[in-house]
Amino acid sequence: MEKVYAGIIGLGRAGQMHLKNLLTISDIEIVQVADVFIENVSEKLNALGITNQTKDYHELLSNPKINTVFIFTSTDTHEEIVTAAAKAGKNIFCEKPLSMNTDEQASIKVLQEVKKAGVSLQIGFNRRMDPQFRAVHENIQNGKIGTPQMVKITSRDPDVLPHELIKRIGGLLFDFTMHDFDIARYMMHSNISEVYAKGGTLIDPTLKDINDIDTLALVLQFENGTYGLIDNSRRAVYGYDQRVEVFGSEGMLKAENVSGSTVELYNSKRTELSNPLPVFQERYRPAYIAEMKAFVKSLLLNKPVVAEGLDVIMAQRAASAAQKSLETGLPQKVDASYPLI
Known part of the structure; x- marks a missing residue:
């Protein structure tokens, strides 16, 4: 891979923080963003020069230019979106955890889909x-x-x-x-x-x-x-x-x-x-940026994720x-x- 062409899914409190950090990394080009309440952040996104916006993450996953997705939605959606992203052939960064369910079988099935698709998955243990x-x-x-x-x-x-x-x-x-x-x-x-x-x-x-x-x-x-x-x-x-x-x-x-x-x-x-x-955004800002850079490096050099x-x-x-x-x-x-x- 020569460059990370990214789709961002989820632009709530954490997602907006991560987006600003991703914009500082030269090896990432943000192609499209998705959020069910996109109208709430559309003006901010336009000011950042990000105009390709959608409410439906499935639309983002169907974008052929995107090779990597960053998932910053609430935990109760992680298994569903990671599975869909893997089936779409996208590399994946997902905030932790995959699930808040005490039965791990659903999460294991997600990882099996990731393995089957041959894509990379990094978990956000920043x-x-x-x-x-x-x-x-x-x-x-x-x-x-x-x-x-x-x-x-x-x-x-x-x-x-x-x-x-x-x-x-x-x-x-x-x-x-x-x-x-x-x-x-x-x-x-x-x-x-x-x-x-x-x-x-x-x-x-x-x-x-x-x-x-x-x-x-x-x-x-x-x-x-x-x-x-x-x-x-x-x-x-x-x-x-x-x-x-x-x-x-x-x-x-x-x-x-x-x-x-x-x-x-x-x-x-x-x-x-x-x-x-x-607040955590200030305390761990260097860690958030470092984990993103590490993920990008792992993709560009075909190395293990953190x-x-x-x-x-x-x-x-x-x-x-x-x-x-x-x-x-x-x-x-x-x-x-x-x-x-």
């Missing part, structure tokens, strides 16, 4: 490309802390999302914690074999009405016998709290929060430092087990073997 987390990962691979024994992940949003949005993108486990399951596997180089979850509604009790939670603590065990700890919250009043620590036989690696300033004040009365960046379909299946399995653990109050085993695709 945190793998975050400069800080990637540096931790590379140092682990270079043996800087010996053998990893424990990973600790903190992920806390600045505020609770609207309930209607949560229902379309998945509850805390399938939307938010999904990233943490993937980063845990990524750091430890081992699949999750057991999950024990405790969670509740300490912030917004009305989340119970949509079968969701806002506060979560998880204990993980990996196939290689190591352990993980994850804590999540939907409201951190001080900003977007994102930290990772990996402890090993010869030391520890840690990635702290990113703030708007590195200046810190220390005096006899107090210590002051800037709060973490307030996060493949099997990665999302393994993360979805962990989320399903965590959901069952919340319901039963007991640890739940996770199938650590990769499915046959």
Whole structure:
């Protein structure tokens, strides 16, 4: 492939952010965009010079010039659109996860269609490309802390999302914690074999009405016998709290929060430092751009993608087990073997 001729499907909050990032990559030409509410963003698109717009993503998939599609729709549409894109012979970038269904068989069928079509699929686990987390990962691979024994992940949003949005993108486990399951596997180089979850509604009790939670603590065990700890919250009043620590036989690696300033004040009365960046769009902007560039590079050079379909299946399995653990109050085993695709 000499160039990526792209179609963009989904231009909501995340889609518009991704679109702006894609426009900065010279190897991508945006041919057409699709959104069921295209009229809401048409003026903005025209200002960006993107005039080929449609409400129907099927029209976009039938465009012969497009060789790659980027899917930024709500989670409840991912399986359907990825399947259609594969059958249309398009390479695919899709935001995580493929599904918020605890039955993985439908997602496996999607991956089988992708394999059958012979197209590439990259899943949007952008945190793998975050400069800080990637540096931790590379140092682990270079043996800087010996053998990893424990990973600790903190992920806390600045505020609770609207309930209607949560229902379309998945509850805390399938939307938010999904990233943490993937980063845990990524750091430890081992699949999750057991999950024990405790969670509740300490912030917004009305989340119970949509079968969701806002506060979560998880204990993980990996196939290689190591352990993980994850804590999540939907409201951190001080900003977007994102930290990772990996402890090993010869030391520890840690990635702290990113703030708007590195200046810190220390005096006899107090210590002051800037709060973490307030929203995910700012905190992970370099990672979002890097994951897109990595996907484009994989297509142009025919190289493996950063996060493949099997990665999302393994993360979805962990989320399903965590959901069952919340319901039963007991640890739940996770199938650590990769499915046959």
